[in-house]
Amino acid sequence: MSSFKSLASAMFLGLRRDRGALFFTIALPLLFLVAIGGLFAQQSTPKSKVLEIGSVGVVDQMPAAMRADFGKSFKVTRISDRNAALEKVKKGDYDAALEQVGDQVVVHFSAADQVKSGTVQGQVNGLVQAANQAASGQAPKYRLRAEQVEDKSLKAIQYITPGVLGWALASAGMFGASTTLVTWRTKGILRRLRLSPVPIRTVFAARVAVSLGMALVQTVLFIGVATLPFFGLKLSHYWWMAIPMVLCGVLAFLAIGMLIGAWAKTQESAQAVSQMVVLPMAFLGGSFFPVDEAPKWLRVVSEIFPLRHLNDGMLKVMARGAGPASVLPQLGILLAFALVATIVAVRVFRWEQI
Amino acid sequence: MSNTIVANDLRKRYGDVNAVDGVSLTVEAGEFFGILGPNGAGKTTTLEIIEGLRQADAGEISVFGQSPWPRNPALLPRMGVQLQASAFFERLTAREQLRTFGSLYGVPGRKADEMLEVVGLSDKADTQVEKLSGGQAQRLSIACALVHEPELVFLDEPTAALDPQARRNLWDVLRAINTDGRTVVLTTHYMDEAEVLCDRVAIMDHGRILRSGAPATLVRGLDSAARVSVASGVMNADEARTLPGADEVTDDEVSLTISTRDAPKVVAALAERGALEGVQIKGATLEDVFLDLTGREYRA
Numbered sequence: 051m052s053s054f055k056s057l058a059s060a061m062f063l064g065l066r067r068d069r070g071a072l073f074f075t076i077a078l079p080l081l082f083l084v085a086i087g088g089l090f091a092q093q094s095t096p097k098s099k100v101l102e103i104g105s106v107g108v109v110d111q112m113p114a115a116m117r118a119d120f121g122k123s124f125k126v127t128r129i130s131d132r133n134a135a136l137e138k139v140k141k142g143d144y145d146a147a148l149e150q151v152g153d154q155v156v157v158h159f160s161a162a163d164q165v166k167s168g169t170v171q172g173q174v175n176g177l178v179q180a181a182n183q184a185a186s187g188q189a190p191k192y193r194l195r196a197e198q199v200e201d202k203s204l205k206a207i208q209y210i211t212p213g214v215l216g217w218a219l220a221s222a223g224m225f226g227a228s229t230t231l232v233t234w235r236t237k238g239i240l241r242r243l244r245l246s247p248v249p250i251r252t253v254f255a256a257r258v259a260v261s262l263g264m265a266l267v268q269t270v271l272f273i274g275v276a277t278l279p280f281f282g283l284k285l286s287h288y289w290w291m292a293i294p295m296v297l298c299g300v301l302a303f304l305a306i307g308m309l310i311g312a313w314a315k316t317q318e319s320a321q322a323v324s325q326m327v328v329l330p331m332a333f334l335g336g337s338f339f340p341v342d343e344a345p346k347w348l349r350v351v352s353e354i355f356p357l358r359h360l361n362d363g364m365l366k367v368m369a370r371g372a373g374p375a376s377v378l379p380q381l382g383i384l385l386a387f388a389l390v391a392t393i394v395a396v397r398v399f400r401w402e403q404i
Numbered sequence: 405m406s407n408t409i410v411a412n413d414l415r416k417r418y419g420d421v422n423a424v425d426g427v428s429l430t431v432e433a434g435e436f437f438g439i440l441g442p443n444g445a446g447k448t449t450t451l452e453i454i455e456g457l458r459q460a461d462a463g464e465i466s467v468f469g470q471s472p473w474p475r476n477p478a479l480l481p482r483m484g485v486q487l488q489a490s491a492f493f494e495r496l497t498a499r500e501q502l503r504t505f506g507s508l509y510g511v512p513g514r515k516a517d518e519m520l521e522v523v524g525l526s527d528k529a530d531t532q533v534e535k536l537s538g539g540q541a542q543r544l545s546i547a548c549a550l551v552h553e554p555e556l557v558f559l560d561e562p563t564a565a566l567d568p569q570a571r572r573n574l575w576d577v578l579r580a581i582n583t584d585g586r587t588v589v590l591t592t593h594y595m596d597e598a599e600v601l602c603d604r605v606a607i608m609d610h611g612r613i614l615r616s617g618a619p620a621t622l623v624r625g626l627d628s629a630a631r632v633s634v635a636s637g638v639m640n641a642d643e644a645r646t647l648p649g650a651d652e653v654t655d656d657e658v659s660l661t662i663s664t665r666d667a668p669k670v671v672a673a674l675a676e677r678g679a680l681e682g683v684q685i686k687g688a689t690l691e692d693v694f695l696d697l698t699g700r701e702y703r704a
Contacts, residue, residue, distance in 0.1 A: 056507035060493045060500065067495040067532075238491035241457055242548075246508040247480040402457075 053248045057256035065226075065260065075226070076268055079218030080275060083210065087281040090206035097125045098170045101135045101147040108155055108181040109148065116180060123173055146170040207283045209340060211276040212292070212364035217337035218272070219265050219296060220303050220357050221328045226261060227307025228320040236317070240401055258304055265300040269293070286371035292364050295377060298384035299360035305391035306356075312398040331355040336362070356387040408433045408556055408587045409454060414463035416449050423449040424460070425611030431589060433555075436582045438602035439591045440690065442702070446611040447591040451560055454589070455485055467556070481509055484554035486546050486562060492533040498544050499529040502551055509552035516551055523547040523577055539570035546577065557581055559590045563597060575600060595690040595702060607694060614697045622693045627651065630667040633659040634674060635682035647673045659684075 065071060102109055112120060127144070129135045135147040139158055145166045147158040157174050159167035183190050234240040243253050269292065276283035307324065314320035332338065334348065335357030341349055352358045363380030366372040409431040416424040424446045431437045439447045452458040453465055456472030456479065465472060470479055492501050499517060506516035520526050523543040528536060536544060542562060549557060562578065563571040571594075578601055582588045592598055598605045599619045606616035615622060636657050644653045649669035650662045659682070664670045667685050674680055694702040 053508050053510075056504050060496055060504040063500065064493055064495045233494065238487045239493065242485070242487050242491045242505075243508070244457070244475065245455065245480060245483070245485045246505070247477050248508045249477075 054252050054256050054259075057248075057253055058259050061257055061260045062263070065264065071226070075218065075222035075264065076271065079214055079221075079268070080271060082218075083214045083272060083275060084281075086210050086214065087207045087276060090210070097123055098145045098166070098173060099125050099127070099143075100170060100174075101129045101138060101144050102126050103129055103132050103135050103147055103149040106148045106150040106155060108150075108177050112177075112181075113184060120177070146174070148174065205282060207276055207281050208369035209365065211272060211283050212368050213337040213361055215269060215272045215296075216299065216335065216357050216361045216364060217328075217332040218268055219300055219360070220331060220335075220337075221324075222264065222268065223261060223300050223303030224307040224310065224324045224328055225321065226264075227257070227304045228311035228314060228324050229317055230257060231308055231311025232314050232317050232320045235400070235403060244401060254308075258301070261304055262297055262300055265296055266293070269296050285368055288367045288372070288374050291367040291374045291377055294381060295360060295363045295367065295384075298381050298388070299356060302356040302360075302384045302387035302391065305388045305395060309391050309395035309398060312395045312400065315403070331357045334358070335360075356384055359383045359387075406433050407431065408435075408468060409589070410464075410466050411450075411454065412464045414450065414453055414460045414465060416446075416453060416458065416461050422611045424453065427463070427608075427611070427613055429606055429613060429616065431587060433587055434582075434585055436588045436601055436603045437590070438598040438605040439589070439608055440593070440595065440598045440602075440605045441608035442593055445593075445608040447593075447608055448560055450608070451558055451589065451591055455483065455558055481552060482555050484549035484552065484557045486549035486557070486559045490541075491545065492541075492548075495532055495534065497530050497532050498525055498536065498540075501533055501544060502547055505548045506551040511552050519547045519551050522550070522580070524573075537570075539566050539574065542566060542570075542574060543577065546574075546581075550581065554586070556587045556589070559588065561591055561593070563592070563594065571597070595694070599690050605690070607690070607697060609694075609698055615693070619690055622690065623688045626688050626692055626696055627665070630665070630688060631661050631663050631686045632667055632670045632674070633661040633682075633684050633686075634679055636660050638679040638681045639674075639677065649673070 109120075109126060129138075129147075132149070135144075135149075136158055138144050139147050139160050140162075142160060142162060145159070145163070149156040149158065155174065155178055157171055159170060161167070234243075244250065273283070273285070273289075273292075275281065277285065306327065310323045310327070311320055314323060334341065334352040335355045336342075336352065337357065341352050341358065344352070359380045363377040363384075366376055366380075367374070407430045409429070411427060411429050414424050414427040415422070427446070427450050429437075429439075439450060441447055449458065453460045454467060454472065456467075456475060459473045467479055468482060470476055472479055493504060496504065498520060502516040502519055503513045506513065506519075517529070520529055523546055525540060525543055525547065528540055528544075533541060533544065546559070546562060549559070559578065563574050566574065575597070578588070578590070582601075590598075590601065602619060604616060604618050605622070606613045607622075608614065617625075636655055636659055639660060641653045641655045641660060644650060644660060644662055647662065647670055649664045649666040651665065652663040654661050662670055671680075671683065671685065674683065691702045
């Protein structure tokens with residue numbers, strides 16, 4: 051067996067037998083995905099909770115055909131006490147209270163939550179328009195059809211899968227590389243390898259190969275779980291471009307991890323520094339929420355993290371249906387991160403503790 | 405015989421400390437050579453310079469006629485280095501460990517398994533290194549150093565932190581390494597270990613070699629090569645000083661001890677006077693050599 055292969059298999063065995071590391075690199079992110087994905091899978095559009103004071107004609111005498119749609123967006127509770135109803139809306143227990151005064155439908159709302167009250171007003175307005183139209187006895191001339199600009203299947207799981215996967219790859223790569231390097235140095239494995247005729251780059255190449263392999267396993271597991279019908283991930287046509295994205299991303303994370311490991315003297319400091327990089331990177335890099343909605347300065351800051359570019363790229367090819375060429379800039383950026391971090395790591399690298 | 409290692413005036417400083425302060429030594433092919441001295445004497449640094457792990461500040465070093473620094477890939481397959489017992493890949497079994505290190509030198513797996521037998525670890529082949537005892541881990545690290553059958557083996561404090569029984573068991577392994585013609589360089593702070601194992605020793609203290617030679621020669625070179633003691637009270641110290649061959653006499657109220665270069669003559673004189681009660685004759689040891697060289701008691 052060649053040195054490269056036997057080193058890689060030794061490192062793989064060591065990793066496979068490390069239950070703690072396996073849990074943190076594979077099981078924990080999967081649990082995350084299942085938890086968040088499950089949460090969104092169950093959730094439908096939130097209904098407006100409204101109170102009906104006394105009897106409101108447009109609600110009570112609604113044609114059966116409309117009632118089905120109505121039930122999807124409203125949860126109506128009848129109440130007879132008008133003051134009590136207004137008090138409940140004020141406290142925010144309900145989004146609005148409906149009251150019929152002659153031919154007018156009055157919507158009582160609270161200014162405290164403008165988004166909800168706006169939604170309710172719009173919805174009730176639609177209801178009134180529909181009732182008017184029905185009263186006229188004529189078929190409607192115009193109809194409204196709402197269409198999402200993204201693929202119709204772009205549900206939360208589509209964003210979450212690449213994001214959480216990116217975070218999982220980043221922590222596995224950085225923690226793995228930094229602590230491995232420190233362990234090798236403190237335990238004397240590094241000097242033992244230095245005294246063997248195998249070039250040190252073969253040793254590192256074996257470690258990188260093992261990490262890339264683990265990353266592919268993580269990716270397959272992630273996509274496998276997310277595409278289960280329960281979670282409902284729908285991969286777009288060029289999803290396989292996520293594979294080169296993952297490989298380039300892992301190279302960048304490994305290089306940063308090596309840099310941390312080259313600098314750190316102890317296991318503890320390697321872990322602390324890795325955590326200090328991974329956590330902000332995951333949040334600002336868009337692993338847990340889309341960065342597009344963040345303030346501009348934050349979006350600019352997030353560009354310094356390789357994870358941001360990995361997440362962007364994976365989202366493009368996995369969920370947005372973009373073509374392979376569209377992620378070339380991201381691939382280039384990730385490789386540049388890997389290259390620069392490797393060069394610095396080689397400069398900082400020490401064989402010995404002292 | 406050709407010289408395997410030639411070191412000339414090696415020096416290495418760490419801050420204010422002269423860890424190695426002008427060390428010269430030669431090790432011949434096939435020799436079992438010991439570097440002996442208390443902790444902090446500079447043994448390990450000397451060894452690291454010879455192995456090519458550190459660069460000397462000054463002096464020349466050649467191993468098989470070549471310089472080990474900078475990293476010399478031509479030398480590496482000819483050398484085997486035993487490092488501290490923790491230098492293993494994590495969570496691998498003893499067999500996997502040996503096979504991995506073997507493969508770095510292109511050694512087939514079967515050969516690696518044989519090495520387990522040599523160091524007496526066959527029954528631990530499938531045990532992960534983290535679960536080996538100190539002595540077993542030490543044996544495995546020696547096996548890892550020998551797996552590619554090097555001509556020259558370095559052992560750095562191989563029996564440190566082992567219990568006396570495990571130390572003696574390991575000595576048998578170490579002796580066997582040398583009997584098939586390999587050159588062995590050992591550092592130790594155990595005087596008895598050096599005396600038992602080494603063809604030649606260099607006694608080191610404060611970064612310098614104080615004396616080197618075969619253990620027996622060093623001991624015989626002492627002024628008082630032997631000590632004869634009898635029970636205190638069978639003879640008074642003043643009378644003892646008049647005995648033929650007696651150099652120095654001490655009485656600690658338990659034993660009366662006579663230092664001498666001619667133990668047979670002293671014993672004969674004691675016998676004539678009927679004063680042999682509790683007689684013991686002790687040859688001087690390397691500890692006495694150390695005491696003689698440094699003027700202080702040897703403390704590892």
